[in-house]
Amino acid sequence: MSNSRKYLIAGNWKMNCNAGEGAALASEIVAEVGQQTDVNVCFCPAFTALETVSKELSDSNIALGAQNMHFEASGAYTGEVSAEMLRHLFVSYVILGHSERREYFGETDVVVNQKTRAALAANLKPIVCVGESLEQREADETIAVIKTQVEAGLAGVTAEESEALVVAYEPIWAIGTGKTATPEMAEAVHLEIRNCLAGLLGEEAAGKIRILYGGSMKPENADALLAQENIDGGLIGGASLKAQSFASLVHSAAKLAQ
Ligand code: 13P
Numbered sequence: 001m002s003n004s005r006k007y008l009i010a011g012n013w014k015m016n017c018n019a020g021e022g023a024a025l026a027s028e029i030v031a032e033v034g035q036q037t038d039v040n041v042c043f044c045p046a047f048t049a050l051e052t053v054s055k056e057l058s059d060s061n062i063a064l065g066a067q068n069m070h071f072e073a074s075g076a077y078t079g080e081v082s083a084e085m086l087r088h089l090f091v092s093y094v095i096l097g098h099s100e101r102r103e104y105f106g107e108t109d110v111v112v113n114q115k116t117r118a119a120l121a122a123n124l125k126p127i128v129c130v131g132e133s134l135e136q137r138e139a140d141e142t143i144a145v146i147k148t149q150v151e152a153g154l155a156g157v158t159a160e161e162s163e164a165l166v167v168a169y170e171p172i173w174a175i176g177t178g179k180t181a182t183p184e185m186a187e188a189v190h191l192e193i194r195n196c197l198a199g200l201l202g203e204e205a206a207g208k209i210r211i212l213y214g215g216s217m218k219p220e221n222a223d224a225l226l227a228q229e230n231i232d233g234g235l236i237g238g239a240s241l242k243a244q245s246f247a248s249l250v251h252s253a254a255k256l257a258q
Contacts, residue, residue: 007226007253008166008210008233010065010127011043011240012095022049026056028243033250034060038257040233041250042093043240047081050089057090065093065127068101071114083122093125095235097153099172109152116153120161127166127212127235128153130193134173142171143192150196159205166210167193168235174215176237183224183231186213190230219248226256 017025022045033041034057044065045053054064070080086094096119097112112128119126130149132142150167157165169189171181181189190211197206213225214235225231233253239245 004207005210005232006040007038007257008040008042008212009246009250009253010041010093010095010166010168010212010233010235011246012067012098012214012235012237013043013045013049013240014067014100014237015046016241017045017049019049019052022046023052023056025241025243026053026062029246030056030060030062032243032247034062036061036250036254039250039253043246044093044095050086050091054090063092064090065095066091067095067098069094069096069115069119069124071111071118073118083119083124086124087122091124093127093166094119095127095129095168097149098129099131099170099175103172109149112149112153113155116165117156120157120164123164125164125166127168129168129170129214129235131170131172131175131215137171137173142189146189146192147196150193151200154197154200157201159201162197162201162205162209166212167197168212168214169193170214170235172215176216178216180216180221180225181213183228186225187228187230190228194230217249219245219252222249222252223256226253 042063042065044067066086069083096115101107116126132145136145210232212233212235213231217234217236218239
């Protein structure tokens with residue numbers, strides 16, 4: 001991680017925690033790391049828990065995120081939620097293009113791009129996810145896949161807007177499997193992502209964008225991953241559902257930020 005970027009530790013709760021459970025987990029996390037200032041911290045509950053969690057976070061430095069949104073501002077899109085609706089609940093980050101949404105809900109790079117631009121226009125900070133499958137890695141296609149996802153997902157985003165942008169590299173084979181990319185493997189892809197961002201937005205803007213690693217990140221492997229030059233934080237699934245382990249990841253980043 002470079003000095004010019006601040007670590008971001010982001011929890012993705014996925015489809016876990018109802019409104020009450022979410023508030024309880026949020027309150028435990030606030031007690032552990034709510035006043036943290038060296039590291040940016042956020043977590044992303046399900047839509048139904050946003051309001052109760054938002055209340056728990058009101059006196060803390062922890063930001064609220066959502067896991068998805070629609071790119072239109074309003075209208076006949078049954079079951080969807082807009083950026084404006086999220087802003088109304090004090091949401092500041094939104095995860096977009098997670099591999100689970102790409103796989104189970106058919107999200108394409110074009111849709112991810114529409115959502116990313118809509119999020120930026122609404123002053124939300126998009127966390128745009130990219131990552132290769134095991135098959136693609138074994139066929140030596142990782143870099144090509146990532147490049148396509150980054151270029152298509154971010155098409156039309158300006159250097160100025162990109163200050164709010166976060167990218168997350170999540171190798172699909174490492175999500176929820178206990179298999180983590182080694183720090184060297186992850187760093188190699190993060191560097192390619194940075195270069196790709198520089199091609200799209202210029203070196204200066206690319207140097208400011210945080211690139212998070214996601215995929216079985218936990219207290220035991222976080223130090224080595226976060227110590228890599230181009231790993232600027234984590235997008236954490238399983239380990240974000242336990243206050244102690246999530247707090248420990250925040251502490252790892254805070255130690256490295258000193
Ligand atoms: P795990 O940390 O459970 O592997 O999930 C990673 C992830 O998908 C975060 O978005």
